[in-house]
Amino acid sequence: MVRFSSLLLFLSIVHITLFASHDSTLYNSRFEEQLFKNIQDSVTVSPLDIMLAVNYKNDNEKLVQKRIDGIVASLKNQGLEGKKTKKQIQEIYKSIHKEELKKYVEDAGFNELFESGDYNCVSATALYAMVLQEFNIDYEIRETPTHVYLVADPSDTKVLIESTLPQNGTFEFDYKTKKEYVNYLVSSKLISKEEFENTSIDKLFEEHYDQNKIIDLTQLAALMYYNEGVTKFNTRDYESASLALKKANTIYPSVAVGLLYNSALATQLNSEIATKKYNPLMLASFVNFNRTNDEYSVYGIDFFKNIGNQLMIENPDVPKYKSYFESFKSMLDDSVDINPFSQTYYVLLAYSNELNENYAAALQNMNYSYISNSENLSTKEAILGLIRNHLVNDKEHEATTDSLDMYFDIFPFLEENTGLQEYYSYCKMRVIRESFLYNMPTLGYEKLSAFEESLQYANAYSHDKEYLENMYLDIAGYYARKNNMNMAAKSLQRGLQFEPNSMLLKNRLMELSQFRSQANTFEQAIVYSNKSREEQFKEDFNKSIVACWEIDGALNGADEVEYDESLKIMTYKDNKLTYIIDGKTESGKYSIRTKSRLMYLVPDRNKEDYTIFKVESIDNREMILRPFVNGKLTGTRIYMSKCS
Numbered sequence: 001m002v003r004f005s006s007l008l009l010f011l012s013i014v015h016i017t018l019f020a021s022h023d024s025t026l027y028n029s030r031f032e033e034q035l036f037k038n039i040q041d042s043v044t045v046s047p048l049d050i051m052l053a054v055n056y057k058n059d060n061e062k063l064v065q066k067r068i069d070g071i072v073a074s075l076k077n078q079g080l081e082g083k084k085t086k087k088q089i090q091e092i093y094k095s096i097h098k099e100e101l102k103k104y105v106e107d108a109g110f111n112e113l114f115e116s117g118d119y120n121c122v123s124a125t126a127l128y129a130m131v132l133q134e135f136n137i138d139y140e141i142r143e144t145p146t147h148v149y150l151v152a153d154p155s156d157t158k159v160l161i162e163s164t165l166p167q168n169g170t171f172e173f174d175y176k177t178k179k180e181y182v183n184y185l186v187s188s189k190l191i192s193k194e195e196f197e198n199t200s201i202d203k204l205f206e207e208h209y210d211q212n213k214i215i216d217l218t219q220l221a222a223l224m225y226y227n228e229g230v231t232k233f234n235t236r237d238y239e240s241a242s243l244a245l246k247k248a249n250t251i252y253p254s255v256a257v258g259l260l261y262n263s264a265l266a267t268q269l270n271s272e273i274a275t276k277k278y279n280p281l282m283l284a285s286f287v288n289f290n291r292t293n294d295e296y297s298v299y300g301i302d303f304f305k306n307i308g309n310q311l312m313i314e315n316p317d318v319p320k321y322k323s324y325f326e327s328f329k330s331m332l333d334d335s336v337d338i339n340p341f342s343q344t345y346y347v348l349l350a351y352s353n354e355l356n357e358n359y360a361a362a363l364q365n366m367n368y369s370y371i372s373n374s375e376n377l378s379t380k381e382a383i384l385g386l387i388r389n390h391l392v393n394d395k396e397h398e399a400t401t402d403s404l405d406m407y408f409d410i411f412p413f414l415e416e417n418t419g420l421q422e423y424y425s426y427c428k429m430r431v432i433r434e435s436f437l438y439n440m441p442t443l444g445y446e447k448l449s450a451f452e453e454s455l456q457y458a459n460a461y462s463h464d465k466e467y468l469e470n471m472y473l474d475i476a477g478y479y480a481r482k483n484n485m486n487m488a489a490k491s492l493q494r495g496l497q498f499e500p501n502s503m504l505l506k507n508r509l510m511e512l513s514q515f516r517s518q519a520n521t522f523e524q525a526i527v528y529s530n531k532s533r534e535e536q537f538k539e540d541f542n543k544s545i546v547a548c549w550e551i552d553g554a555l556n557g558a559d560e561v562e563y564d565e566s567l568k569i570m571t572y573k574d575n576k577l578t579y580i581i582d583g584k585t586e587s588g589k590y591s592i593r594t595k596s597r598l599m600y601l602v603p604d605r606n607k608e609d610y611t612i613f614k615v616e617s618i619d620n621r622e623m624i625l626r627p628f629v630n631g632k633l634t635g636t637r638i639y640m641s642k643c644s
Contacts, residue, residue, distance in 0.1 A: 026243060026281075028053075028055065028056055029053070029056040029058075031049075031052070031053055031056045031061075032053040032056055035049055035050065035053045036247065036250070039250065039251065045218075047126070047130075047216075047217040047218045047220070047221040048061070048064070048065070048130070048221075049061065050218065050221035050222065050224070050225075050251060051110040051123075051126060051221045051224055052064060052110065052111065054109055054110060054111075054224045054225055054228055054244075055109045055110075055111055055228070056111075057111060060111055063114065064110075064111070064114050067114050068127070068130055068131070071095075071096065071099075071100065071127075071131060072131060072134045072135075074095070075091065075092060075095060075131070075135075078091070078095075080092070080135070081135065085137060085153050085156065085157060086153065086157045086159060088135060088137060089132075089137060089152040089153060089157070089159045089161070090159070092128070092131055092132065092135070092137075093128070093161050096124075096127060096128060096131065097163075100113065100114075100117060100119075100127065101113075101117060101119045101124055101163065102116065102117025102118065102119075103116070103117060103118050103119070104118075104119060104120065105118040105119065105120060106120055107120070107227060107230075107231045108120050108123060109123070109224065109228070110122075110123045110126065110224055113127065119163070120227070121147055121148050121149065121163050122148055122220060122223050122224055122227060123224070124163030125141060125148050125149060125150050125161075125163055125220060126217065126220055126221065126224075128150050128152075128161050128163065129141060129150060129217050129220070130217070132150075132152060137152055137153060138152070138153055138154060138155065139151065139152045139153070139154065140154045140214050141214065141215050141216065141217065141219075141220050142213070142214060142215075143213045143214075143215045143219075143220075143223075148215075148220060148223065149161065149162050149163070150163075175201065175202075178201050178202065178205040179201050182196070182201050182204045182205055191204065215252075218251065218252070219251070219252040221251070222247075222248045222249075222251035222252035222257075223248070223252070225244050225245070225247045225248035225251070226244075226245065226248040226252075226257050226260075228244040228248075229241045229242075229244035229245035229248060229257075229260060229261070229264065230260065232244060232264075233245075233260065233263075233264050238264045238265075238267045238268035238271060239268050239279065239282065241260075241264040241268075242261065242264040242265050242268055242282060242285065245257060245260055245261035245264055246261060246285060248261070249261055258289075261289070262286070262289060262290070262296075265282060265285055265286040265289065266286065266299075268282050269282055269283060269286060269303050272307075273303070273306055273307075273310075276310060276315075278307055278324055280324050280325075280327040280328035280331060281327075281331060283300060283303060283304065283307075283328055284328050284331035284332055285331075286299075286300055286303075287300040287332060287336055288331075288332060288333045288336060291333065291335055291336050301340045301341065301344070304328075304341050304344060304345075305344050307321075307324065308321065308344055308345065308348045311324070312348040312349075312351065312352055313348075313351075316352065318349075318352055321345075321348070321349075322349075325341075325345050328341070329341070329342075338372075339372040339373055340372075340373070342368065342369070342372040343369045343372040343373050343376060343379060344369075345369075346365045346366065346368040346369035346372070347365070347366070347369045347378075347379060347382055349362075349365040350362040350363070350365035350366045350369065350382065350386060351382075353365060354386055354389065359386065359389065359631070360630030360631035360632060361630070362386055363383075363386060363387070363407075363631050364631065366379070366382060366383045366386055367410055367411075367608075368608065369382075370383060370410075370411060371608075374413075380411075380413055383411055383414075384414065384417060384420075387407055387414070387420070388420075401424060401427045401428050401431065403631070403632060403633060404420065404423075404424045404427070405593070405595070405596030405597075405598060406596065406598060406612065406628065406631070406633075408424075408596070409593050409596060409598060421463075422463060422464055425451075425463035425464070425467075425468075426463070426464060426467055428447065428450075428451045429451065429463070429467055429468060429471045431447055432444050432447045432448050432451060432471055432475075433470070433471050433474045433475075435447060436474055436475050436477075436478040437474065437478070439478075441478065444475070444478075448475070452494075452498070453534075455498055465499060465502075468495070468498065468499060469495065469499060469502050469504045469505055471495075472491055472492055472494060472495030472505060473492075473495075473504070473505070473508060475491040475494075475495075476488040476489070476491040476492050476508065476512070479491060480512075485512050488512055489509055489512045489513070492505050492508055492509040492512070493509065496509070534594050534595055537594055537597060537615075537618075538592075538594040540617075540618055540619060541592060541594070541615065541618050543620070544618050544619055544620050544623070545571050545590075545592075545618065545623075546571050546572060546573060547570075547571060547642050547643075548568070548569075548570045548571075548642060548643035549568065549569040549570070549571075549623055549640040549641070549642060549643065550567070550568045550640060550641065550642075550643045551563065551564070551565060551567040551568070551638060551639070551640055552639045552640060552641050553638075553639050554636050554637065554638045554639065555636070555637050555639070556634075556635050556636050556637070561636055563636065563638060564581060564582055566580050566581070566582065566583045567579075567580065567581060567638070567640075568580040568643070569601070569640070570643075571590060575589045575590055575591060576588075576589055576590075577589060577590045577601065579601055579611075581611065586601075586603040586604075586605070587603070587604050588601065588602045588603040588604045588605075588607075589602050589604075590602070592615070596614075597614050597615045597616075598612055598613070598614055598615075599612070599613045599614075599615050599625075600612055601613075611627075611628075612627070612628040613625040613626060613627050613628070613638075614626040614627075614628070614633060616637060620642075621641060621642065622639065622640065622641055623640045623641075624637055624638065624639055624640070625637070625638040625640065626638070
């Protein structure tokens with residue numbers, strides 16, 4: 001019989017695809033593996049090969065075929081071919097039932113029929129069908145929810161062959177039987193009285209009898225995999241059940257097969273959570289099968305999150321988690337949205353790297369998660385927290401501003417965070433204050449001009465008023481120490497342009513008024529260019545960048561440092577480039593962020609493996625770059641000139 005499990009889940013049924021790969025572990029033999037490869041490649045396979053593949057034994061196909069040929073030859077020797085069709089069918093039934101079918105065993109496989117005579121309705125019906133074919137007798141294989149049987153000569157005598165009824169294995173539907181059946185349909189209101197009164201008994205019987213399906217021999221063969229799956233399901237071997245049912249549904253997609261297959265997968269996933277033994281094939285199969293079902297797609301995502309929690313938080317095993325994800329990803333159908341899984345995966349990797357204080361790697365992980373879904377609030381919150389932790393551990397304020405330039409570029413939503421804006425401004429002001437404190441006024445004014453320019457934008461970053469006041473007081477203090485009270489006063493006036501109501505700056509300016517020199521004007525002290533620094537840089541960059549650039553050397557402060565001597569950057573129109581780093585040649589594209597002066601070199605082979613430089617300066621002869629390493633701006637300056 002076609003067996004049913006006692007445990008059935010109410011699941012939506014969709015068509016299942018073939019196995020993504022022919023991993024030998026998925027098959028019981030090379031014979032079976034080749035069979036499914038042929039199916040995948042749309043190569044015609046015989047129903048007999050499918051039957052043999054279920055529990056394949058070496059070279060058994062030759063023995064089975066020989067037995068079937070022997071049965072046919074024996075019947076022909078009895079003079080069967082000269083008899084009427086009905087008589088032929090009856091003799092075929094009696095002979096096979098007597099000589100071949102020894103014992104009914106519910107879970108018997110097809111091979112066992114020929115080894116011991118153990119059979120069930122599927123294997124016996126298959127044998128009858130193959131023998132009838134040899135005698136050119138038409139037949140129909142009928143499938144009910146729990147059973148299969150065969151109707152021979154369906155267009156004429158309609159002889160039923162019921163393999164599990166040895167005493168009354170054949171009978172015909174007479175008019176009385178048909179009438180009783182139709183009357184039952186009427187009394188059960190399965191057909192209307194009007195239909196009954198206006199339609200013949202024979203026609204009503206033909207239309208409504210059993211409402212079962214007619215299947216072919218290939219589909220019948222697939223039911224052997226279904227029975228195998230049921231056997232494994234009932235013994236709680238859900239992984240093996242899933243594989244068998246997947247094979248069944250590959251050959252013969254049906255409601256019964258699909259229902260039990262999904263049930264086996266769901267049960268196996270629950271078992272994996274309990275045993276903490278995870279097979280990525282099970283989850284990938286479940287996700288593939290339910291890719292159009294929103295409810296069960298969510299279940300698949302939640303299961304993946306549970307695995308992540310166990311392998312990354314409860315009992316951390318990062319290599320195992322990485323291996324699971326890569327295998328799982330490789331098994332997914334192209335039509336499955338990988339982003340929800342990628343997002344979870346990279347968030348957990350980031351969490352692990354953050355715990356180990358590897359903030360650069362963590363931020364790279366979060367970047368991948370952000371790419372998967374840039375609107376996810378949890379991801380945004382995690383990124384913000386990670387960056388805050390990173391910045392707390394970064395005491396180099398100039399490097400921090402460059403890092404934030406990069407973060408704002410990669411994660412635009414960060415610009416909306418007032419706290420980060422204020423810290424960004426704080427770091428800029430801190431660098432300016434330190435420049436004057438350590439007697440570097442040229443650098444200080446360069447940084448100050450850029451900062452003041454940003455304050456004039458409509459979308460200027462938030463800043464702390466008190467800290468800004470103190471910055472201008474420090475600048476004024478520098479000049480006061482130099483006895484240049486005129487410049488000290490003008491520094492205070494400069495601050496009042498941005499904080500006109502600052503009583504602190506006004507009071508200090510009044511104190512210095514008696515010392516002010518009239519030799520210079522405020523405009524002479526600080527000369528503003530007609531062009532903004534950003535505009536000027538953009539103009540210089542676009543004018544000079546398209547060229548071949550090679551390294552001349554690298555310095556960290558005044559110290560010469562070793563750097564990749566093979567470094568070469570060749571840029572072309574339309575932002576295309578070829579570059580050499582560590583002796584490896586890459587082709588791709590470059591992009592520039594003029595506000596932060598960040599240049600991205602993005603290879604075509606992997607757009608996520610980009611390189612970042614800060615462009616310190618560029619003209620038609622020289623370009624000075626500062627590389628980012630592990631997400632942090634280094635102090636190394638790389639000097640490049642145009643190739644000879």
